[in-house]
Each structure stands twice: as structure tokens, then as C-alpha cells.
Amino acid sequence: MRGEAKAIRLAHMIHAAAKIQAAGGVRTLSFDATAPLQxxxxxxxxxxxxxxxxYGALNLDRSNTVLVCHGLLHDQFVASPNPVTGRPAWWPRIVGPGRPIDTNRFFVVCANxxxxxMGTTGPASLASDHQPYGLRFPSITVADMVRAQAMLIEALGVETLFLVIGAGLGGMQALNWASAYPRRVFACATIASAARQPAQSIALSExxxxAIMxxxxxxxxxxxxxxxRPSKGLAVARMAAQVASLSEAGVRTRVEAAARRERFRFDTDISGAGVGFVERFDANSYLxxxxxxxxxxxxxxFGGRLANAFQGGATRHAVFAFSSDWRYPPEESxxxxxxxxxxxxxAAYVEIDSxxxxxxxxxxxxxxxxxxxxFIxxxxxxxQLSLLGGAS
Incomplete structure (x- = not known):
């Protein structure tokens, strides 16, 4: 009871210290010095x-919140166009009306x-001397990202999450949520991710x-x-991330296509927005x-034993993997x-042949x-949430 009372007091402090603003189509929630992120x-x-x-609406008992955690190259605009860059939603097949995460049923939150x-405090933000943090920004972890999200969720008046979901780095955040807040997460979907960054992904990130530095x-x-701006270095960093996101067959196809054109590089710009990425993404943020x-x-x-991270929790889990994913191979899942x-x-495990x-x-x-x-x-x-659209 004492721990619960402390948590309630902390939530009230966070709510009181928070202020929601909107500028240029980007909504932000700011916390003053009375509610620092530890x-x-x-x-x-x-x-x-x-x-x-x-997206969507919170139901009467505040039990239908879904938190979508984004990956390395994405942002909070999971189901709507980015008003800053004009880029389309990055997960429209999964989040939206009638989609697996149905915004007619669920209140969906996605935070940068x-x-x-894309608006969250980072290396490009102004420090107390009114200059960008740059490399003065403190080192951060996935757990820090999750604690910041928890502050946001509490400030929005939500105590528990129906579902936390993410892929890649987003999946890591979802796992950390389920481990750190087992009583606050009812279900967790981890997609093409891992409980530890695979070596090949570390190598390509390095x-x-x-390249940036x-x-x-x-x-x-x-x-x-x-x-x-270190645009050339950031473009190489993006290319490395995109190469890792291709299948082996996809890499070979592009190499062969480049050879036919007698080129020394192959096209990794899958989305056609390479220049836009370099312009919108801060290089130090990538680091x-x-x-x-x-x-x-x-x-x-947890003593090196992964099972201990989830011991005693009641969260339902679904782990999804794709057969040709060598960035986060199925064996990790x-x-x-x-x-x-x-x-x-x-827990359930689903491997998709793709x-x-x-x-x-x-x-x-x-x-x-x-x-x-x-699973959802x-x-x-x-x-006991409604399977039909509309708040319940």
C-alpha cells in the first residue's frame, strides 16, 4: 500500500508539472524542473x-490505451501524415480505423x-545556456526512453496500458515496459526485435x-x-540501416541491378525520401x-537470465518474427x-514466412x-473490451 501511495503521489506531481502545447502540427507535453526524468x-x-x-478516444474506464513504440528511423506519426515533413503515416496497415489496432476501439498513443x-528533448534541443546540447546531452538507454513514456502516459491520465507494441527498437521498448511495469501492461506485442541487440545490428550501427563522425x-x-549539417555521413548511416532491413535476396537483387547499370552502388532508398530523411533527422540523435x-x-x-525479467508478471505476450529478417533473426525471437x-x-510465438x-x-x-x-x-x-468500434 505504501508503494502504491507513493506511485499515486508521483503521478499527481507529474500531472501538475506537465503542460501540453502544439506548434506546427506537433503536439508536445513539457515537464518543468519539479518533475525531472531520472x-x-x-x-x-x-x-x-x-x-x-x-488517435481514437479513451473509454470511460480508461482501459483501452495502446502505446506504439517506434523504431530508429521513425517518429510519432504512426497513423497520420507528418505535418513537418509531409511524409505519410509509417504504419497505416496496422493502426487506423478497421485495422488490427483499430482506432475506433482503442486510444492509441505514439511518442517520439x-x-x-521530432519534438522530444534530444541533442538538438536547447540546454540551459540556450545553445543546443550537442554532445553535452546525457547518455540515454532504452529504459530511459520507457521512463519518459511512462511520464507522458501518467500525465495523460492513463494508469494502465491495454497493449504495448513495437518493432526493432520499438520492440525493445515494449519488452522493457512489460518487465519494468508488469502490472501496468496487459498485453505486449514484440515484432522483429530482440531482448539484446544482435551483433550484426551493432556492427552496422557502428x-x-x-560515417557521421x-x-x-x-x-x-x-x-x-x-x-x-553532416549530411553525407548521415546519408551513409541511413543507408546502413536500410541495407540491414532488406532480406538477403533483396540485397543480391540490388547488387545485380547495379552491376547491370555498371554502377558502384545500389539503390537503398526504398521509400524515395532519402534527402528528406537527412533534412529532418538530427545526426547527433542518430548517434x-x-x-x-x-x-x-x-x-x-536480471543475473543474465532473461526469464527473470518477466518473473511474476501477468502480461500476455506475442512474439512475431519474419523468416528473412537478418537484422533481428527469428532465432532471437x-x-x-x-x-x-x-x-x-x-506467450505465443509466430514466425511469418516472408x-x-x-x-x-x-x-x-x-x-x-x-x-x-x-492476438489483440x-x-x-x-x-472485457468491446470487439466493436466505439468507446465502451
């Missing part, structure tokens, strides 16, 4: 701003991660970071003061967020599923969509 390295970060987007560059315009992280993903190892905090079962959790690599979760995958819908509907029935 970081894993022992530092406090204040003031703190979290940019977020919501801590350290991000390649991207080195080797760009003369990086200026030791102080490029903003010089009015320049901080990718390093946070690379340092994620959920078992390390199977390891996670085994640990969840060993912990006594209610040639689309890691990015399969973003495209048309009927088998994945059907399995995800089944089953969890909704268990929580």
Missing part, C-alpha cells in the same frame, strides 16, 4: 519535452523517443555512427553552431538513439519466446496482420 546513469534531465500523437528529433561537417558534434539500442540487454539486469514461457508468462526482410512488418503481410489481429482480439476479450 536517467539510468544517475543524472536528472529537466526540463523535459515529449512530442506525441494520439527520448533523444529524438558503421553509421563512424567522419563527416567534416560534424564538427565534433557542434555542427549547429556552425550552420552546417544517441542507435547507441541506446546497441546497449540494450534486458537479461543483464525464439530465444525471447522460450524465456517468456520459462518465466510462466502467457521474403521482405526486417521491413516486412511495414508492408502488406496478410498472415502477420491476421495473427496480430487474433483475444486480449481484448480477456480484458
Amino acid at each position: 536517467l539510468s546513469n544517475g543524472e536528472n534531465l529537466a526540463p523535459l519535452t515529449i512530442a506525441f500523437e494520439t 523517443v527520448l533523444g529524438g528529433s 558503421l553509421g555512427r563512424q 567522419a563527416d567534416p561537417d560534424w564538427r565534433s558534434g557542434g555542427y549547429a553552431a556552425h550552420g552546417v 544517441y538513439i542507435s547507441r541506446a539500442a546497441d546497449s540494450f540487454d534486458l537479461a543483464a539486469d 525464439r530465444t525471447l519466446a522460450h524465456a517468456l514461457i520459462a518465466s510462466g508468462s502467457d 521474403p521482405e526482410g526486417h521491413d516486412a512488418h511495414l508492408g502488406e503481410q496478410p498472415e502477420f496482420e491476421a495473427a496480430l489481429t487474433g 482480439d483475444s486480449a481484448a476479450a480477456a480484458r
Whole structure:
């Protein structure tokens, strides 16, 4: 009871310290110095701003909230166009009216991660001296991202989450939510992710970071003061991330196409928005967020045994993997599923046969969509949420 009372007092403090604003189509919630974010390295970060987007409506008993956690290259605009860049929603097949995460049924929240560059406090934000943090921004972890999201959720008046879902880095956040807040998360869907960053993903992330830092315009992280951007280095970092998101067959196809054109590079710009990415994404944010993903190892905090991270929790889990994903291979997801079962959790593992690599979760995958819908509907029935549209 004493712990619950402390949590309630903290939630009231966070709510009182928060202020919602909107500018340029980006909604933010700011916390003043009375509600600092406690970081894993022992530092406090204040003031703190979290940019977020919501879809659908909160039901009467506030039990239908879904938190979508985004990956390395995405932002909070999961189901609507980005008003800053004009880019379309990045997960419209999954989030929206009539979709697996039906915004007629659920109140959906998606926040730009801590350290991000779409409105949330990060390296490009102004420090107390009114200059960008740059490399003075404190080191961050996935757990710090989740604690910032928890502050947002509490300030929005939501005590429990029906579902936390994410892919890649977003899946890491979802797992951390289920481990750190087991009584606040009813269901968790982890997609094409892992409980520890795979070595090949670390290697490609390091390649991207080195490319950024080797760009003369990086200026030791102080490029903003010089009015320049390390665009070439950031473009290479994006390319490395995109290559990792292809399947082996996809990589070979592009190499062969480049050879036929007698080119020394192949086209990785799947979305056709390469220039837009370099313009909208802060290079230092890439350094901080990718390093946070690379340092994620959920078992390390639990004696090296992953099952211990979920021991005693009541969260329902679904783990999804794609057969051709070599950024987060299916064996990583199977390891996670085994640990969840060993912990006594209610867990299911679904492997989708797809040639689309890691990015399969973003495209048309009927088998994945059907399995995800089944998991969500089953969890909704268990929580006695309406299977029909409209708040209940």
C-alpha cells in the first residue's frame, strides 16, 4: 500500500508539472524542473519535452490505451501524415480505423523517443545556456526512453496500458515496459526485435555512427553552431540501416541491378525520401538513439537470465518474427519466446514466412496482420473490451 501511495503521489506531481502545447502540427507535453526524468546513469534531465500523437478516444474506464513504440528511423506519426515533413503515416496497415489496432476501439498513443528529433528533448534541443546540447546531452538507454513514456502516459491520465507494441527498437521498448511495469501492461506485442541487440545490428550501427563522425561537417558534434549539417555521413548511416532491413535476396537483387547499370552502388532508398530523411533527422540523435539500442540487454539486469525479467508478471505476450529478417533473426525471437514461457508468462510465438526482410512488418503481410489481429482480439476479450468500434 505504501508503494502504491507513493506511485499515486508521483503521478499527481507529474500531472501538475506537465503542460501540453502544439506548434506546427506537433503536439508536445513539457515537464518543468519539479518533475525531472531520472536517467539510468544517475543524472536528472529537466526540463523535459515529449512530442506525441494520439488517435481514437479513451473509454470511460480508461482501459483501452495502446502505446506504439517506434523504431530508429521513425517518429510519432504512426497513423497520420507528418505535418513537418509531409511524409505519410509509417504504419497505416496496422493502426487506423478497421485495422488490427483499430482506432475506433482503442486510444492509441505514439511518442517520439527520448533523444529524438521530432519534438522530444534530444541533442538538438536547447540546454540551459540556450545553445543546443550537442554532445553535452546525457547518455540515454532504452529504459530511459520507457521512463519518459511512462511520464507522458501518467500525465495523460492513463494508469494502465491495454497493449504495448513495437518493432526493432520499438520492440525493445515494449519488452522493457512489460518487465519494468508488469502490472501496468496487459498485453505486449514484440515484432522483429530482440531482448539484446544482435551483433550484426551493432556492427552496422557502428558503421553509421563512424560515417557521421567522419563527416567534416560534424564538427565534433557542434555542427549547429556552425550552420552546417553532416549530411553525407548521415546519408551513409541511413543507408546502413536500410541495407540491414532488406532480406538477403533483396540485397543480391540490388547488387545485380547495379552491376547491370555498371554502377558502384545500389539503390537503398526504398521509400524515395532519402534527402528528406537527412533534412529532418538530427545526426547527433542518430548517434544517441542507435547507441541506446546497441546497449540494450534486458537479461543483464536480471543475473543474465532473461526469464527473470518477466518473473511474476501477468502480461500476455506475442512474439512475431519474419523468416528473412537478418537484422533481428527469428532465432532471437525464439530465444525471447522460450524465456517468456520459462518465466510462466502467457506467450505465443509466430514466425511469418516472408521474403521482405526486417521491413516486412511495414508492408502488406496478410498472415502477420491476421495473427496480430487474433492476438489483440483475444486480449481484448480477456480484458472485457468491446470487439466493436466505439468507446465502451
